[in-house]
Amino acid sequence: MKLQNIRIVLVSPIYGGNVGAVCRAMKNMGLRDLAIAAPRDDTDWAEARKIATHADDVLTARRLFPRLEDAIADCGLVFGTTARPGLYREHARTPREWTPRILRAAADTPVALVFGPEDRGLSNEELTPCDHFIRIPSSPEYPSLNLAQSVMIIAYELFVAAGIFVPPVERSPEANSEYRERMFAMWERALRAIGFMDAEKSAHMMLGLRRVFARAPLTKADVRIFMGVARQTLWMAERYREAHGAPPEAPARAGED
Amino acid sequence: MKLQNIRIVLVSPIYGGNVGAVCRAMKNMGLRDLAIAAPRDDTDWAEARKIATHADDVLTARRLFPRLEDAIADCGLVFGTTARPGLYREHARTPREWTPRILRAAADTPVALVFGPEDRGLSNEELTPCDHFIRIPSSPEYPSLNLAQSVMIIAYELFVAAGIFVPPVERSPEANSEYRERMFAMWERALRAIGFMDAEKSAHMMLGLRRVFARAPLTKADVRIFMGVARQTLWMAERYREAHGAPPEAPARAGED
Numbered sequence: 135m136k137l138q139n140i141r142i143v144l145v146s147p148i149y150g151g152n153v154g155a156v157c158r159a160m161k162n163m164g165l166r167d168l169a170i171a172a173p174r175d176d177t178d179w180a181e182a183r184k185i186a187t188h189a190d191d192v193l194t195a196r197r198l199f200p201r202l203e204d205a206i207a208d209c210g211l212v213f214g215t216t217a218r219p220g221l222y223r224e225h226a227r228t229p230r231e232w233t234p235r236i237l238r239a240a241a242d243t244p245v246a247l248v249f250g251p252e253d254r255g256l257s258n259e260e261l262t263p264c265d266h267f268i269r270i271p272s273s274p275e276y277p278s279l280n281l282a283q284s285v286m287i288i289a290y291e292l293f294v295a296a297g298i299f300v301p302p303v304e305r306s307p308e309a310n311s312e313y314r315e316r317m318f319a320m321w322e323r324a325l326r327a328i329g330f331m332d333a334e335k336s337a338h339m340m341l342g343l344r345r346v347f348a349r350a351p352l353t354k355a356d357v358r359i360f361m362g363v364a365r366q367t368l369w370m371a372e373r374y375r376e377a378h379g380a381p382p383e384a385p386a387r388a389g390e391d
Numbered sequence: 392m393k394l395q396n397i398r399i400v401l402v403s404p405i406y407g408g409n410v411g412a413v414c415r416a417m418k419n420m421g422l423r424d425l426a427i428a429a430p431r432d433d434t435d436w437a438e439a440r441k442i443a444t445h446a447d448d449v450l451t452a453r454r455l456f457p458r459l460e461d462a463i464a465d466c467g468l469v470f471g472t473t474a475r476p477g478l479y480r481e482h483a484r485t486p487r488e489w490t491p492r493i494l495r496a497a498a499d500t501p502v503a504l505v506f507g508p509e510d511r512g513l514s515n516e517e518l519t520p521c522d523h524f525i526r527i528p529s530s531p532e533y534p535s536l537n538l539a540q541s542v543m544i545i546a547y548e549l550f551v552a553a554g555i556f557v558p559p560v561e562r563s564p565e566a567n568s569e570y571r572e573r574m575f576a577m578w579e580r581a582l583r584a585i586g587f588m589d590a591e592k593s594a595h596m597m598l599g600l601r602r603v604f605a606r607a608p609l610t611k612a613d614v615r616i617f618m619g620v621a622r623q624t625l626w627m628a629e630r631y632r633e634a635h636g637a638p639p640e641a642p643a644r645a646g647e648d
Contacts, residue, residue, distance in 0.1 A: 155540075161530065161533040162536050163529065163530060230551070271551055271555075273550070275418065275421070276418040276419055276446060277419070279543075280412065283412075283415075283539070286543060294528055298528075299485075
């Protein structure tokens with residue numbers, strides 16, 4: 135599985151909570167390989183564990199490396215993330231542009247995605263061993279994302295592109311024309327029986343109703359519900375006719391609130 | 392601007408830190424309208440402000456509503472987010488599938504994106520006034536995303552689709568064939584002058600070099616650098632010839648480490 139070859143590398147992260155949130159984002163998106171380069175002495179690992187919640191296994195399996203070079207040494211492709219402009223940083227592309235390249239490489243080799251510390255991001259020196267730069271699209275009014283949010287967006291793009299997630303599918307098939315026409319015929323009878331419209335206006339009104347129903351797919355189950363409504367309405371109108379000896383008059387104000 | 396019409400609605404969020412992280416994610420992605428429905432009494436607003444950092448203006452402008460219905464009353468379209476299966480939840484689609492529908496509606500009307508509390512998500516009752524459901528793709532091993540991460544992914548999809556972000560562009564145009572051929576000719580001369588390859592093998596070796604250079608676009612600036620390398624190499628080889636009275640021999644081991 136390609137995602138197993140993708141390594142998240144955090145350079146000198148400051149807040150344990152962010153490391154924990156990175157672990158959760160990784161596990162949410164099917165990533166497992168976390169490396170921390172040039173770790174600080176004062177990282178709050180207890181806080182990291184608390185925030186990681188059910189991704190504590192990713193946190194436990196983290197590997198620490200004294201230098202960035204050590205964390206990426208075995209990787210065939212290395213990406214640095216940057217939000218700032220500057221030397222060669224205009225070569226950065228978006229996560230969605232890089233995703234196919236990352237997944238293609240990850241079929242054969244470990245691929246590193248490198249993230250800088252919360253307060254300054256990656257330095258020019260830390261970007262030097264990176265083959266390519268990733269820039270997450272963001273508003274010029276506040277372009278700087280939280281560390282774990284940056285990891286999440288890139289991990290999410292990879293997870294979606296890897297095609298692992300199979301969205302749930304509607305099980306009821308679309309109703310065919312013959313079935314829908316039976317529904318419209320029942321509605322026309324019912325709406326006339328309750329005096330909602332008279333014969334003269336019914337063709338026009340039914341066109342309006344058809345337009346509403348045509349806006350989106352109708353399943354057999356949907357059509358069955360609306361047929362039931364018409365059937366019950368016809369039954370009610372019949373009771374009215376029995377009680378009053380005549381059907382209700384066509385109303386003067388059909389369609390108003 | 393379409394994004395101005397998009398409202399993030401948090402139902403009874405528990406942790407102030409998450410509300411702050413939501414504010415930051417919103418501002419990162421150009422959203423400003425935050426509503427909190429059925430707020431709790433014990434939300435830690437100081438923590439929210441700390442985590443929001445430069446998005447404290449979004450936090451300050453938040454609006455509180457006693458019930459979800461009040462927070463979405465003026466919205467033409469309402470989306471509920473859900474990670475769980477269940478009654479009608481299989482109708483959920485991914486953020487990327489819904490994005491065009493959301494942006495189209497937001498041109499004319501406020502659109503609400505509703506998120507449940509951290510511990511339980513939206514209840515069936517809270518999903519009832521939602522026109523559609525959004526399900527973020529995630530790993531079956533750990534499908535439940537942090538609240539602010541969920542907001543970020545949906546906001547990011549909208550921001551990208553809105554086409555506001557203009558990625559930086561390489562300013563140097565691609566080198567044309569005539570310029571690249573001058574570079575290859577200089578390299579061939581230089582590699583023969585230093586004895587890297589003899590005349591017999593040079594055609595084959597130059598094809599290999601051409602393949603490397605053809606793997607990606609070469610700008611004029613790139614070609615200029617490699618021409619400079621060849622020029623300096625030729626200069627060095629000329630100094631060698633002056634000192635030794637003859638060019639270096641073709642090596643036995645060209646291409647080895």
